[in-house]
Amino acid sequence: MRPLRKTDIPHLKRLLMELCRQERFTQEEVDCALELLYQVLDNPEQTDYLVAVIDDAPGPVGYILYGPVPLTDGTWDIYWIATAPAVHGAGYGRLLLEHAERDMRRRGGRLICLETSSQDTYQRTRLFYDRSGYFQEACLKDFYRPGDDRITYVKRLAAPREA
Numbered sequence: 001m002r003p004l005r006k007t008d009i010p011h012l013k014r015l016l017m018e019l020c021r022q023e024r025f026t027q028e029e030v031d032c033a034l035e036l037l038y039q040v041l042d043n044p045e046q047t048d049y050l051v052a053v054i055d056d057a058p059g060p061v062g063y064i065l066y067g068p069v070p071l072t073d074g075t076w077d078i079y080w081i082a083t084a085p086a087v088h089g090a091g092y093g094r095l096l097l098e099h100a101e102r103d104m105r106r107r108g109g110r111l112i113c114l115e116t117s118s119q120d121t122y123q124r125t126r127l128f129y130d131r132s133g134y135f136q137e138a139c140l141k142d143f144y145r146p147g148d149d150r151i152t153y154v155k156r157l158a159a160p161r162e163a
Contacts, residue, residue, distance in 0.1 A: 001099045004051040004063065006041055009034075011060040012053075015084045022085060023121050033080050036065055049079070052099050054092050061087045064096040066104065066112075074110035081114075088124075097132055105157050112157065113137075118149035129153045 016030045025033070040049050049067045053060050062083030069075040078100065083092045104112060114134065116122050134153035143150035 001052050001054055001095070004037060004040055004053055008053055008060050008063070009037060009041075012037060012063060012082075015060070015062070015082060018085055019082060024085075024125075025082075033065075033082070036079065037063075040065070050100075050103065052096060052103075054083075054096055056087065056092070062092045062096055064100050066100045068107070068109075069113070072111075074108050076104045076109045076112050078112060078114040093128060094132065101155070101157065110157050112155045113152060114154075115150050115152050117144060118151055126151065 013030075013034060016025060016033055019025045020027055020030050036049060037051065039046065040051050047068075048070075049065055051063055051065045053063045055061065063080070064078065065080040066076060066078045069077050078097075081093060081096055083096070101109075101112065112134075114129065116125050116129070118139070132155075134155045136151055137154040138150075138152040140150040140152070142148065
């Protein structure tokens, strides 16, 4: 696990485009994901977004982008988590999620929120969140477009143990 580097962008763009071809992301979502990655790289002093990248030969196979929710006490959002289709089921997504959760807890996080689509193509994603200890907290009908609801998941973090 490591921070994002400029040299990761071509790899991550290919990864995101492959997910787009498999209809896991739309082109608009890919564009938004890349825009946020560039924002992190181009503004190193920003604190809204944190990125962790996971490698396997020959390079990055996934990343997670997360950040604190402004005007809250310990609430964090996971904005993006993506792994290359070739490594789905190999545990990289879980490693990214666990890394981000540890980091959020270390920074005083108490509540993690994330959102996803109700579309059938996101069924595996929702199952991944369920298995990772996230619970569906809300469903906003027709949020993205008619027939495409926003499902919000949450995970409450336990307070760090005193040493």
